[in-house]
Amino acid sequence: MTETRPATPPPAVVALDVGGTGMKGWVCDRAGRSRRTAERPTPVAAGPDAVVRAVRDLVVELRGADDDIVAAGVVVPGMVDAANGVATWSANIGWRDVPLGTLLAADLGVPVAIDHDVRSGGLAEARIGAARGRASSLFVPVGTGIAGAFVVDGVAHAGARGAAGEVGHVIVHPDGEPCACGQHGCVETYASAAAVVRRYRARTGTARSAAEIAARLRVDPDARTVWDDAVTALSLGLVAATALYDPELVVIGGGLAAAGSVLLDPLVAALTARLAWRAPPPLVLAALGSAAGRYGAALIAWAAAGEPDIGSDWDTTAATTGVTA
Amino acid sequence: MTETRPATPPPAVVALDVGGTGMKGWVCDRAGRSRRTAERPTPVAAGPDAVVRAVRDLVVELRGADDDIVAAGVVVPGMVDAANGVATWSANIGWRDVPLGTLLAADLGVPVAIDHDVRSGGLAEARIGAARGRASSLFVPVGTGIAGAFVVDGVAHAGARGAAGEVGHVIVHPDGEPCACGQHGCVETYASAAAVVRRYRARTGTARSAAEIAARLRVDPDARTVWDDAVTALSLGLVAATALYDPELVVIGGGLAAAGSVLLDPLVAALTARLAWRAPPPLVLAALGSAAGRYGAALIAWAAAGEPDIGSDWDTTAATTGVTA
Known part of the structure; x- marks a missing residue:
């Protein structure tokens, strides 16, 4: 019954x-x-x-x-x-x-x-996404801008003024290009999707999307240079984030992460090459897009x-x- | 009775x-x-x-x-x-x-x-020293090397491998001088007491202590250059630490902090000048030496x-x- x-x-x-x-x-x-x-x-x-x-x-x-x-x-x-x-x-x-x-x-x-x-x-990636089960993780969405969220034991660190995690505004080239934030040589100035588009257009006079530029790396030296510059800047930002946070895992998200291994593989290589005194934390792509x-x-x-x-x-x-x- | x-x-x-x-x-x-x-x-x-x-x-x-x-x-x-x-x-x-x-x-x-x-x-400075009463603080001892401890609510963040807080090994000059750690252009390469001594000797052939060099800034252009380089590198490391941690207060300690305002004043000025999108956290000297x-x-x-x-x-x-x- x-x-x-x-x-x-x-x-x-x-x-x-x-x-x-x-x-x-x-x-x-x-x-x-x-x-x-x-x-x-x-x-x-x-x-x-x-x-x-x-x-x-x-x-x-x-x-x-x-x-x-x-x-x-x-x-x-x-x-x-x-x-x-x-x-x-x-x-x-x-x-x-x-x-x-x-x-x-x-x-x-x-x-x-x-x-x-x-x-x-970042909390979502830590709790139910790519960093599930990790005690700490750094979520770095690379899109129009570059931000970050450092999550420890399910809590994203907000900072004293709610301004923590700004991976995009770590200065990696002190005498570098001006950033929209007013600083010079920020990670975001080189490595955001918007920066890749802007810097490619400045070199070539041609407007292409970040995805188009990522698809041209083998055939277009300007695309290669711009992409390499982005990877270098992002890797230097991650050197700083690794040295300071020592995260168990880094999760790369945002629009540029759609490039998948075209972004992740050289980024892992660059971070490994730059970091001499310790192994890098594992880098993975975001799960929640x-x-x-x-x-x-x-x-x-x-x-x-x-x-x-x-x-x-x-x-x-x-x-x-x-x-x- | x-x-x-x-x-x-x-x-x-x-x-x-x-x-x-x-x-x-x-x-x-x-x-x-x-x-x-x-x-x-x-x-x-x-x-x-x-x-x-x-x-x-x-x-x-x-x-x-x-x-x-x-x-x-x-x-x-x-x-x-x-x-x-x-x-x-x-x-x-x-x-x-x-x-x-x-x-x-x-x-x-x-x-x-x-x-x-x-x-x-860092815990001691946070609990009973210069950062007493602060919810978060970053302790940066500048001595033979440069380290760091980020303390939130009385707990110093250790990191996934016990390697967090390494302010000294943030890379601030990607094509810079080699660091003992194997990287290039680390904060510590320019801003530690040992680096100040080493770089002054390399320029002048004269061995002087960091305290002696700090006392010669008005009369010795080489001392001035080496000191300015140290302040620049440390300020860039603190830009990264500010962007990532957003600490309520930064406590500068270690042997070089004995220079007092000769270190702190230009450091505050450099950090303020570099940071465009936010005010710097207050910087103070350590209380516990x-x-x-x-x-x-x-x-x-x-x-x-x-x-x-x-x-x-x-x-x-x-x-x-x-x-x-």
């Missing part, structure tokens, strides 16, 4: 990754499955107030009619005061001291966690719901396809 | 700082007062077994006839497995995988903590005795005179 159970769905959280271009959200159940997703452009041109409204609208839309949403997590770029749920500052979005946590908690009536996009992505931030948002939401250890049974093999990248 | 109390002394710990040249120990009571001190040369030339014997003898000598010694703490250079009390490796001393904790616990019959000299020194390691050894000993929070009432103003430097 079988008893029919009532069709109560398992509880879920709303998770949202707010970027300078787009906002990508989902509703994530206890098993890490997506109940629904939604994407919107980030209305940066309309000003910070419009972005805040758009975030609030999208979170409410994602919650929908579900009465089993137990928390929400939102990750944002720039500076973040996670303890108080405040988006402190973002150059891209233009906001300053937005009490996102309080606003969204009022909208939803559930606990809301706010944190930094890269640190949350552009979904790292959204998974991170889900993990901090579940933590806000009182489930900080959730995720060990999540299947993230379809991470990059589960939500549109 | 007063009652005469029995003359029971407060309990105390044995603390020892083992360096490549000398061993400096003391017996430290609950109030951080020294009951007695002892120093011996480290018999490195006689081999690692002789050093282990000398450490054991000195710890037993320090314990003396006192029956109220509740723990011991010994700090050593190189690589350390603090959890298991093993001195894993030291180039200077030549030992490998010495189970110091087990050996000394058998000698003394009390709990014994073993840890890294620089990390213990060459006693940082011995205080650190006492703190880890007290922690082994079940008193991890001791020290807040210790008077360390006489740190550099309480035990002979």
